[in-house]
Amino acid sequence: MDTPDGPYDRKIQLTGGTTYTVSLPKQWAIAQSVENGDRVRLYDRGDRLLVTQPDDDGSRRTVTASAVRHAPAAIERVLTAAYVAGAEVVRIEGQPDREVRDAVRKAVAGLVGIEVSEETDDAIVARAMLDVDDLSPKQTLAQMESTALRMHEEAISAALNGDAERGRRVRVQDDTVDRLFGLIAREFQRSLVDVRVDGAGSDLTTFDYYTAARQIERVADHAVKIAGTADQIETPPPDDVVDDVTRLGTESRNLVRNALSAMLNDGNAETLCGVLADADRVVDDAESLDRRLYERALPTGYALATVLDSVTPRQRHSDRRVRGQRRGGGDPDDASRSRDQRGLTCGPTDERMSHQHRRPTTDTDRRLTPTDHR
Structure with a gap:
């Protein structure tokens, strides 16, 4: 029996003799912003099957920090922590001075697969260049x-x-x-x-x-x-x-x-x-x-x-x-x-x-x- 918080028990049905389908509870679909025609992705994880919605922007997670609020040493730690946490883009704003920019380059030099990709007077951006696959x-x-x-x-x-x-x-x-x-x-x-x-x-x-x-x-x-x-x-x-x-x-x-x-x-x-x-x-x-x-x-x-x-x-x-x-x-x-x-x-x-x-x-x-x- 379904409960408001799940799990939802659904029976797999054969449609047209060639396709298996699974129905979704309407109220749950509305709450998850799933509409008719939307696409989902299936991931095989051994004894588990994961279903997710495509998220083209999800792979470019961005962390933003202020050079005004953080000292250079703190900026270095923020960038390293963001990298380990899985961020794809780290943006340091607030017209960073030379010491902050040096701290960013020092942090990038100590990590794998991330580079300074953009520099302006207002910001310096480090971007992960890794391909997960x-x-x-x-x-x-x-x-x-x-x-x-x-x-x-x-x-x-x-x-x-x-x-x-x-x-x-x-x-x-x-x-x-x-x-x-x-x-x-x-x-x-x-x-x-x-x-x-x-x-x-x-x-x-x-x-x-x-x-x-x-x-x-x-x-x-x-x-x-x-x-x-x-x-x-x-x-x-x-x-x-x-x-x-x-x-x-x-x-x-x-x-x-x-x-x-x-x-x-x-x-x-x-x-x-x-x-x-x-x-x-x-x-x-x-x-x-x-x-x-x-x-x-x-x-x-x-x-x-x-x-x-x-x-x-x-x-x-x-x-x-x-x-x-x-x-x-x-x-x-x-x-x-x-x-x-x-x-x-x-x-x-x-x-x-x-x-x-x-x-x-x-x-x-x-x-x-x-x-x-x-």
Whole structure:
């Protein structure tokens, strides 16, 4: 039975032997401004069928901001936020001065597929040049992964060798990852309001891609943090420490690669559970190395603790209480979230170091090891 607020139950009828038709409630059609002869569009979304009215202007959503009311830094933030929210045109009015125009160009330079398309004395306009149909979130995610993991590897090497210049080069690459993340975030936001954006052409949604991209972006952020310690390590650590940290970094990056591959290629439960078990093992090894660094009291102990803090995942899968709250080299748990939500159940992981056998934290530990701000 139909109710004023829906849903409306309609029976599909065959007309003329060749066409299926569905009747619309008259009062509802009037309220939606649907008239005889109007056209609608049908979108196939797996087990859903979406019906919308054509909207030629809807694809050119415009955001307008005043240069009089906003400082240049605020204008930069407005443009970036409008881009991520899915705006197609951002117009800055109010006779923007040189500083405002520079802020617009700076914001545009940090984003993908948007350019300054118009400038007059009264306004400056940035316009998105992206074609939704040409976007490949899978390819964008792969590019993010490649750049972030390369940063992670180079940052560890720079830190362990005290190579400050190489560390600075790593930090510059973070802008590339941020730009790609902004692109995926934009498509996720657009998918919430634009039915044409289905995000993948597969069973993955734009939210799946956004969730994975957010974790990879964090890998790049941790690489920047690691690279920053290159200025603090003047003397290379002992060879065994270098070998251990390098090995843990390699294993952490493999975790991200395997988790993302499983997500994109519909990995089975055995594969995903294997990734989680490997993550727990890496955490155990990192904790063991952390204790050894504490006991050796190396001159570069604090800097090395900072590196180790960002090299590996710092929490076991079996210990997690909130999905997605991670540290270090990305989150294989979050990267495979879409599969996990479909019923993935892994057996208990191997807790080789139980809570009661862990060394209690002391004031000295707090000075040597950065606090994890989750």
